[in-house]
Amino acid sequence: MGFVPEKLMEVALKKRRAALVLKNGSIVNVFSGDIEEGDLALEEGYIAGVGRFEGIEEMDLDGKIICPGFIDAHVHIESAMVTPPVFASVVAARGTTSVIADPHEIANVLGVSGIEYMIKVSRGLPLTVHIMVPSCVPATSFETSGAEITAGDIRVLLDREGILGLGEMMNYPGVLAGDSEVLAKISAAAGRVVDGHGAGLSGDSLGAYCLAGISTDHECITAEEAKERIRLGMYVAIREGTAAKNLESLLPAVSLNNWWKFMFCTDDRHIEDIMTEGHIDHCIRKSIALGLDPVTAIRLATINPARCYNLKGQGAVAPGYRGDLAVVDNLKEFNVEEVFVLGQRVAKGGRMLEDRPGGFSPAPGGSSINMAPLGPEDLEIRGKDLRAPVIRVLPGSIETGFEYHEMDVKDGVLVPPPGSDILKIAVAERHRGTGNVSAAFIRGLGLRNGAIASSVAHDSHNVIVVGDDDRLMMRAVMALKECGGGYCVADGRNGDVLSLPLPVAGLMTDRPAGEVKKILEVLIERVRDMGVHPDIDPFITLSFMALPVIPSLKITDKGLFDVNSFKFVDW
Numbered sequence: 001m002g003f004v005p006e007k008l009m010e011v012a013l014k015k016r017r018a019a020l021v022l023k024n025g026s027i028v029n030v031f032s033g034d035i036e037e038g039d040l041a042l043e044e045g046y047i048a049g050v051g052r053f054e055g056i057e058e059m060d061l062d063g064k065i066i067c068p069g070f071i072d073a074h075v076h077i078e079s080a081m082v083t084p085p086v087f088a089s090v091v092a093a094r095g096t097t098s099v100i101a102d103p104h105e106i107a108n109v110l111g112v113s114g115i116e117y118m119i120k121v122s123r124g125l126p127l128t129v130h131i132m133v134p135s136c137v138p139a140t141s142f143e144t145s146g147a148e149i150t151a152g153d154i155r156v157l158l159d160r161e162g163i164l165g166l167g168e169m170m171n172y173p174g175v176l177a178g179d180s181e182v183l184a185k186i187s188a189a190a191g192r193v194v195d196g197h198g199a200g201l202s203g204d205s206l207g208a209y210c211l212a213g214i215s216t217d218h219e220c221i222t223a224e225e226a227k228e229r230i231r232l233g234m235y236v237a238i239r240e241g242t243a244a245k246n247l248e249s250l251l252p253a254v255s256l257n258n259w260w261k262f263m264f265c266t267d268d269r270h271i272e273d274i275m276t277e278g279h280i281d282h283c284i285r286k287s288i289a290l291g292l293d294p295v296t297a298i299r300l301a302t303i304n305p306a307r308c309y310n311l312k313g314q315g316a317v318a319p320g321y322r323g324d325l326a327v328v329d330n331l332k333e334f335n336v337e338e339v340f341v342l343g344q345r346v347a348k349g350g351r352m353l354e355d356r357p358g359g360f361s362p363a364p365g366g367s368s369i370n371m372a373p374l375g376p377e378d379l380e381i382r383g384k385d386l387r388a389p390v391i392r393v394l395p396g397s398i399e400t401g402f403e404y405h406e407m408d409v410k411d412g413v414l415v416p417p418p419g420s421d422i423l424k425i426a427v428a429e430r431h432r433g434t435g436n437v438s439a440a441f442i443r444g445l446g447l448r449n450g451a452i453a454s455s456v457a458h459d460s461h462n463v464i465v466v467g468d469d470d471r472l473m474m475r476a477v478m479a480l481k482e483c484g485g486g487y488c489v490a491d492g493r494n495g496d497v498l499s500l501p502l503p504v505a506g507l508m509t510d511r512p513a514g515e516v517k518k519i520l521e522v523l524i525e526r527v528r529d530m531g532v533h534p535d536i537d538p539f540i541t542l543s544f545m546a547l548p549v550i551p552s553l554k555i556t557d558k559g560l561f562d563v564n565s566f567k568f569v570d571w
Contacts, residue, residue, distance in 0.1 A: 003046055004044050005320070007044055007048075008046055008047075008048040008049075008319070008320065009048075011041050011043045011048035011053070012041070012048050012049040012319060014053070017054050017056050018041035018043050018049075018054070018055040018056070019043050019044070019055065019343065020042040020043075020056070020057045020058070020059070020343060021039050021040065021042070021053045021054060021057070022039060022040040022042070022059050022061055022327075023039050023058050023060045023061060024037075024038075024039065024061055024062055024063060025037075025038065025039065025061040025063070025064060025066040025327070026061075026063055026064065026065045026066065027050055027065075027317050028065060028066065028067045028068070028295060028317060029316075029317065029318075030068060030295070030298060030302055030315065030317075031316065031318065033296075034295075035065070036050060037063075038051050038052060039051060039052055039053045040053075040066055040317065041053040041055065042340075043343070044343070045323050045342035045343040045344070046313070046320060046321065046322055046323055046342075047317060047318060047319055047320065047321050047322070047323055049319055050318070050319070061327060064327050064329060064330075064337065065327065065329070065330065065331060066317055066325055066326075066327055067095070067298050067317070067327075067328060068298075068302040068314070068315050068317050068325065069097025069314075069322075069325055069339070069340075069341070070094075070095045070096045070097065070279070070281060070301045070326060071096070071097070071099070071263075071280070071301065071302060071305040071306060071311070071315060072091075072096055072100065072264070072266055072280050072305075073100050073235075073263035073304075073305040073308065074100055074102065074195065074239075074265035074267055075099050075100065075101055075265060075267060075268075075269075076101070076102055076103070076104065076105050076267065076268055077101050077103070077118070077129070077508075078103065078105035078505075078507045078508055079241075079268035079269065079270070079540070080269060080270060080271045080274065080508075081270065081271055081456075081500070081502055081507070081508055081509060081520075082271055082508055082509060082510070082511070082513055083121055083504060083510045084121050084125065084127075084129060085121060085510070086509075086513050087127075087271075087513075088125040088126055088127035088129075089126075089352050089355065089513065090271060090274050090275060090513045091127060091274060091279045091280075092125075092126040092127045092339060092346055092347060093339060093346075093347040093350050093351055094279045094280070094281045094336055094339075095281045095326030095328070095336040095339055096280050096281070097126075097128065097324035097325075097326070097339070097341050098127065098128040098129075098130065098311065098314055098324065099127065099128070099129055099130065100164065100265075100305065101118070101122075101130065101131055101132065102131075102132045102134060102167035102168060102195065103115050103118040103134060104134030104135075104137060104139075104167055104168070104459060105456075105458070105459065105505075106118060106363070106504075106505045106507055106508075107134040107147065107149060108134075108137050108139070108145040108146060108147065108459050108460050108461055109146040109431065109461050109505040109507065110146060110147060110363060110364060110368070110505055111137065111148065111149060112147075112149060112153055112157070113363075113364045114147070114363065114364075114505060115134070115149075115157065116364075117363050117364060118131065119131060119160070119162065126341045126352070127341070128314075129162075130164045130309065130311070131160075131163050131164065132163075132164055132165055132166060132167035132193075132195060133149075133157045133163060133165070133166055133167055133189070134149055134167045135166045135168065135169045135171075135186075135195075136167075136168070136169065136459070137149040138459070138460055139170050139171065139458075139459040139460065139547070139549055140170075140548050142559075142561055142568070143460045143546070143548060143556035143557055144429045144431060144432065144434060144436055144460060144462065144556075144557050144558065145431065145459070145460035146368065146432070146460070146461070147431075150181070150185075151184035151187075151188050154166065154188045154189065155188045158188060158189060164192065164193060165189050165192035165195070166186065166189035166192060168195040168196060168197040168218070169185075169186065169194060169197060169212075169214055170459070171549070172196075172197070172198055172201060172205075172549075173566050175208075175209055175212050175214075176205055176208055183212065187213075189213070190213070193216065193308065193310070194213045194215055195214070195216045195217075195218075196209065196214035196215070196216050196217040196218075196219075196234065197549065198214070198217050198229075199219040199399075199549065200219075200551055206229070207232060215233075215234055215235060215308075216234060216235045216236070216308065217235075217236060217237070218236075218238075218239050218265050218267055220246065221246055221249060221250075221397065222249060222250075223249060223251075223252045223253035224253075226250050226262075227253050227258075230253070230258050230262075235261050235262070235263060235304070236253075236262050236263070237264070237265040237267075237305075238250045238251070238263065238264055239265050239266070240264065240265075240266060240269075240282065240283050241266050241267045241269045242268060242270045242273050243397070243398050243537050243541050243543075243544060244267065244268070244396075245396050247264075247287065247290075248286075248290060251291075254292065254296070254300075259296050259299060259300065260299070260304060260307075261304070262300050262304060263300055263304045263305040263308060264283040264284070264287075264301050266279060266280070268543075270520065270537065270539075271513050271516050271517055272520050275513060275514075280301050281326070281334060281336050283301065284297045284300075284301050284334055285333070287300070294331040294334075302316065303315040303316050322342060323341075323342050323343030324342065325339070326338075327339070335350075336350065337349060363505045367484050367485075368431070368484075368485060368505045368506045369430050369455060369463070369481050369484055369485050369506055370431055370432065371428055371429070371430045371433065371463060371481060372429075372433045372435035373435075374428055374437065374474070374477060376470050376471065376474055378426070378437040379426050379437075379439050379470045379473060379474070380413045380439070380470075381413060381414045381424070381439050381440070381441070382412060382413060382414065383407070383414050384571060386406050386407050386408075386409065386414070387404050387405070387407075388404065388405060388406075388407050388414055388441055388571060389402065389403070389440065389441070389553065389560060389569050389571055390402075390403045390441045390443050390553075391403075391425065391440065391441070391442040391443070391545060391553045391554070391555065391560075392442075392443050392553075393443065393444030393445055393536065393541060393545075394444070395444075395533065395536050396535065398541075398544040398550050399550055399551050399552065400550075400551070400552055400553050401444075401552060401553070402562065403443065405417075405420065405422060405443070407422075414441075416468075420443070421443055421444065421446060422441050422443045423441070423442050423443070423447055423466050423467060423468050424439060424440075424441060424442075424466065424467060424468070424470070424473065425440055425441065425442040425464070425465070425466045425545060425555055426438065426440075426464070426465050426466075426473065427457065427462050427463065427464050427555050427556055428462060428463045428477065429462050429463075429557040430462050430463045430506070431460075431462070434557075436557040436558060437557065438555055438557055438558060438559045438560065440555050440560045442466060442545065444533075444536075445532055445541070445542075446531040446533045446536075447466065447467065447468060447527065447530055447531055447532050448530055449468065449469070449472075449491070449530060450467060450468070450469075450491050450492050450493070450527070450530040451465060451466065451467025451468075451469065451473040451475065451476040451490045451492075452465065452466055452487070452488070452489050452490075452527060452538060452539070452542060453465040453473070453476035453477045453479070453488045453489075454480070454486070454539060454542055455480060455485035455502065455506035455507070456486075456487070456502070456506070456507055456539070456543045457542075457546040458546060458547040459547060460546070460556070461505075461506060461507065462546065462556070462557045463481075464542055464543070464545065464546050466542055467490070468492075469492055472490040475490045475497060476488045476489065476490040476497065480499070483499050483501040484501060484502075484503045484506065485501070485502050485503065485506025486500045486501040486502035486503075487499065487500040487502070487539055488500075489523055489526055489527055489530075491526060496526075498522065498523050498526055500516070500519045500520055524538065524539075548561040549563065550563060551563045551564055552564050553569070
């Protein structure tokens with residue numbers, strides 16, 4: 001369906017009735033900041049006018065609020081653990097009609113073919129999926145990924161329809177060092193949006209990062225970091241994910257002078273959180289509850305990302321714009337009651353009117369769990385010193401602390417002291433069968449008498465496992481391999497092994513969202529019973545322990561990595 005101005009003009013001039021008129025609405029004008037009482041005329045999927053109209057079909061909204069459809073400014077669909085059709089069926093019902101998706105999770109496993117898969121299965125959905133080409137595959141040279149995407153690959157991909165620009169440039173040390181391949185990737189996207197990932201950058205380094213062509217960032221955790229980026233002309237995407245929740249700390253940075261440079265994003269958000277709390281509607285609702293002006297909150301979810309990413313015809317309720325709309329009950333509870341996509345009602349009362357997640361579309365390449373044989377000896381830690389480096393989990397953050405703790409020794413192997421809340425964590429390479437395995441210590445999860453294994457480990461997605469018993473850790477890993485990837489929990493109290501299989505690249509499933517939610521809730525309840533702290537999402541938190549571009553101490557298949565000094569820890 002394309003834009004046909006002649007037909008819309010006839011409706012606007014009242015020479016013909018509109019296909020659909022939403023009567024008696026309270027229409028949010030993101031340009032003026034006003035809320036206008038009136039009708040909304042829709043024709044050929046687009047908005048023909050705001051005022052008073054007659055339609056072939058009419059719906060009386062009785063004063064309910066009409067907003068532009070919401071836009072997620074930065075999301076990894078894979079992190080919801082479901083394929084794009086299933087994802088769309090959940091978020092569209094919550095009022096999200098467009099997303100800026102960076103498929104670098106599946107790209108790190110399957111390369112260009114993974115991106116092609118995401119493009120293919122995102123067609124024809126009640127959700128517009130705009131793709132950013134992943135810039136960092138692999139994310140760094142300090143881990144083993146399943147593929148590589150070069151500057152040449154990026155040039156070819158940027159010519160594809162629906163590709164907006166270059167995804168988050170996590171390799172900021174490469175940018176600042178003038179790495180030729182990194183700069184070639186940015187150069188390939190000249191004239192397009194290049195997303196940033198400048199965790200911890202400030203001062204001259206941040207300025208140089210901007211000079212390279214980076215125009216957005218979603219890694220701010222303090223209001224001052226956000227303000228510094230706004231002063232440099234960057235857009236700041238306020239993230240409210242599952243593990244990283246930055247909205248409350250960043251909202252004080254939003255003011256009457258700069259609101260137009262802020263957006264909302266979810267980045268990495270589990271499907272059960274979306275189904276329970278919401279998606280971008282949750283960001284708006286929470287912002288309003290924290291004191292942000294409702295129309296400003298809506299602007300952050302609509303016109304701001306549309307302007308940032310040059311999404312013509314999206315982000316506003318005005319003549320010529322797409323009929324992508326979210327109808328909400330009021331500006332306090334902000335419950336999404338109806339959703340329209342290209343002028344067609346697709347959801348009512350938080351549910352899709354048509355269940356169309358589609359059939360299973362397998363990712364290319366068969367099983368993505370290609371590990372070398374793993375034995376208990378691979379999990380042993382024989383340090384040079386009893387004083388060992390320890391990853392410290394920080395609740396509500398994907399950053400970690402860097403600590404040292406005295407360990408006990410048993411048969412020449414370092415083990416955590418009893419009652420210390422220190423566990424063992426290990427990463428095993430799963431793409432090429434290299435046999436790379438590294439093990440270290442982690443504190444703050446609270447897990448007891450069990451182990452958790454996952455093939456979701458940002459960004460290279462090797463197998464990561466944590467536990468307080470090597471045998472249980474091995475058992476969880478073997479179960480993970482058998483189910484083709486996903487989440488596995490080994491409960492040492494009764495011998496149970498629970499799994500959520502994610503057969504698409506070890507990252508996603510095409511199972512219905514409600515089914516995935518139920519399985520995940522069972523797994524989370526089990527690990528809570530095993531001591532994992534209630535303010536920590538065990539699976540998303542674990543997945544970020546392997547990301548060596550987020551401070552401070554992380555682990556990859558090649559070793560324990562100090563992000564602040566950007567080198568491996570020699571211990």
